[in-house]
Amino acid sequence: MTGFISILLFVIIFSTIVIAHEFGHFILAKANGIRVLEFSVGMGPTICGFQKGETKYSLKLLPFGGACMFDGEDGLNMEKGEQPDAGSFLAANVWARISSVVAGPLFNFILAFLFSLIVVGYCGSDLPVLNEVTEGGAAEAAGLQSGDIIKEIDGENIHLYREISLISMVNQGESMEIVYERNGQEYETTLNPIYDEAAGRYYMGIYGAGEYKKHSGFGLIKYSAYEVQYWMRATFKSLGMMLQGNVSKDDVSGPVGIAQIVGETYEETKDYGVSSVVLSMMNIAILLSVNLGVLNLLPLPALDGGRLVFLFVEVIRGKPVPPEKEGMVHFIGLVVFMILMVLVMYNDIMRLFGR
DSSP, X not given: OHHHHHHHHHHHHHHHHXXXXXXXXXXXXXHTTOOEXXXXXXXXXXXXXXXXXXEEEEEXXXXXXXXXXXXXXXXXXXXXXXXXXXXXXXXXXXXXXXXXXXXXXXXXXXXXXXXXXXXXXXXXXXXXXXXXXXXXXXXXXXXXXXXXXXXXXXXXEOOSHXXXXXXXXXXXXXXXXXXXXXXXXXXXXXXXXXXETTTTEXXXXXXXXXXEEOOOTHHHHHHHHHHHHHHHHHHHHHHHHHHTTOSOGXXXXXXXXXXXHHHHHHHHHGGGOHHHHHHHXXXXXXXXXXXXXXXXXXXXXXXXXXXXXXXXXXXXXXXXXXXXXXXXXXXXXXXXXXXXXXXXHHHHHHHHXXX
């Protein structure tokens, strides 16, 4: 029964995120007069669906994605020199197409913000107040004390304690320029992280979970935005670590790995009541929704960011890239991503069974 609930929670979370993303594409396309041929949730064979107007709405077998298919968006079926039909994606003006593409990731950020309003409103936020400073550690050497409020690290504004933890986690020994507040006065210091051979990483010499505070009114809106910003920063820093080779394949999770995390989180929170389970699932949804939004904006073929590259090239050139050439680039990118997805899923399954 527990396994079934975990799978159900995963499907609900993932489907909600996908629906938000595809609905963003859908609503802006409709507003710009672009025909949407199909709005689908999931991948693979269609389980069920219905036709309403020009759009088919369908549910697919595998809950690992979705699609909002614009009429003529890939250009692969067009003959050279052929003009697109009115209402097709390619017939719309370039800014209408840009807004329709951007809307998917944008709606992921909006969904994350709405969930953050609930989570932050219920739980509050972890303020960047130092709880404890390790004796003989880097923070103590830099003059930091318990109760200090961290305002900036290397010019990056700090609003949540987790942002400090994130920066500490990805630090590779570089010194940090820190602005902190003590008794209402701001000070600056340089902190040099100390390497811990046993842990294999650098530490700032602080520990604890910060100071939690409940918010209301504008404060709730502001700290909900900070929550989304935190997950954006975490996603970008994780991508940076991947590019630097500091992340192994076992640190990357696909749908199977995410489902496992959902199940483990459910097991850890179910004894604390329904509200704890719901809030924990919302936290996962915030993370995944921001991740999906950021990753889709990367300038890679087949992703929204890849389509935006071609659209902005069109803005600069004053004419579009031949649709058949763009379509082929995205098709190749899609094949590559499908292969990567299979490899990640295989690794998740091997890890699940304790390879």
